[in-house]
Amino acid sequence: TQLLEQSPQFLSIQEGENLTVYCNSSSVFSSLQWYRQEPGEGPVLLVTVVTGGEVKKLKRLTFQFGDARKDSSLHITAAQPGDTGLYLCAGLSDTGRRALTFGSGTRLQVQP
Amino acid sequence: GAVVSQHPSWVICKSGTSVKIECRSLDFQATTMFWYRQFPKQSLMLMATSNEGSKATYEQGVEKDKFLINHASLTLSTLTVTSAHPEDSSFYICSASQSYEQYFGPGTRLTVT
Numbered sequence: 001t002q003l004l005e006q007s008p009q010f011l012s013i014q015e016g017e018n019l020t021v022y023c024n025s026s027s028v029f030s031s032l033q034w035y036r037q038e039p040g041e042g043p044v045l046l047v048t049v050v051t052g053g054e055v056k057k058l059k060r061l062t063f064q065f066g067d068a069r070k071d072s073s074l075h076i077t078a079a080q081p082g083d084t085g086l087y088l089c090a091g092l093s094d095t096g097r098r099a100l101t102f103g104s105g106t107r108l109q110v111q112p
Numbered sequence: 113g114a115v116v117s118q119h120p121s122w123v124i125c126k127s128g129t130s131v132k133i134e135c136r137s138l139d140f141q142a143t144t145m146f147w148y149r150q151f152p153k154q155s156l157m158l159m160a161t162s163n164e165g166s167k168a169t170y171e172q173g174v175e176k177d178k179f180l181i182n183h184a185s186l187t188l189s190t191l192t193v194t195s196a197h198p199e200d201s202s203f204y205i206c207s208a209s210q211s212y213e214q215y216f217g218p219g220t221r222l223t224v225t
Contacts, residue, residue: 031212042118042205042216043156050212088155092212098144098161100214105155 003027004091006103013079014111021074021087021106029091032065032072033100037086069094079110115139116208118217125196125224132192133220135206141186142208147179150203150219162189196224 004025013019023032031050035043047056049065049072056063060083062075072089086107090100115138125131135145143164148156160181161169168181178200180192189208193200201224207214 033213035216040203040219040221042116042207042218045114045213045215048213090214098209099146099158102155102158107153 004089004101004103006089006106008106009104010107010109012109012111015080016078017110019076019079019108021076021089021108022071023073023089023091023103024071025091025101026070027091027101028069028094029101030069030094031092032069033090033092034063034072034074035088035090037088037105043088076108079108081110081112084108084110114210114213114215116206116215116217118206118220120220121218122221123223125222127197127224128195130192130194131196131222132190133204133206133222135189135191135208135217137187137208137210137215140208140210142189142210143186144209145183145189146207146209146214147181147189147191148205148207150205156205159191193222196222198224200224 007022033048034046037043047063052067052069054065060077064073086105088105089103117136119134145162147159150156159174162181162183164183170176183189203219205219207216
């Protein structure tokens with residue numbers, strides 16, 4: 001069974017601070033996706049990383065896929081209250097199974 | 113692009129009745145759709161993988177006779193919760209796959225009284 005461990009589970013910071021969320025596994029993934037979910041809504045896809053070592057930037061968000069494709073990180077610069085939400089990483093196995101393996105989630109709260 | 117809708121967005125039903133939830137990919141064809149449930153403050157738990165024109169593949173521990181899945185077309189999958197009980201109350205979310213990316217519906221809040 002493939003597992004994705006996400007840390008921290010909960011993060012409460014002040015507006016303007018930086019933060020990093022980690023997603024780790026002992027398994028290799030063919031791709032990894034990051035989602036953000038708000039209460040009562042479905043997850044919204046933020047980014048997909050496919051290549052080991054890949055770095056993608058989305059405004060103040062920087063996503064990195066580990067060289068071995070076993071881990072990923074999400075870094076937010078100068079967090080804003082609008083960044084508040086549940087961040088989920090999800091990996092797609094390289095075995096051909098099409099279902100995503102989800103991390104446990106990181107609940108981020110940005111205080112104004 | 114890549115919009116997925118779910119209907120209804122919320123439903124309240126009495127114990128013992130059945131509820132059907134629809135999942136549609138609005139602007140793309142999805143050969144594979146997935147059904148998840150999510151409890152408060154937890155991550156998504158995969159229930160089943162739905163392939164168009166064939167039987168769904170259920171995850172371990174998910175009762176296939178209780179959670180009936182039908183993938184009638186490339187844009188529609190339905191989940192029917194049969195003989196619902198209060199413990200089935202949850203947030204049910206579907207997703208549709210386009211290549212290696214999945215796009216999620218807005219979810220359906222089911223409350224069984």
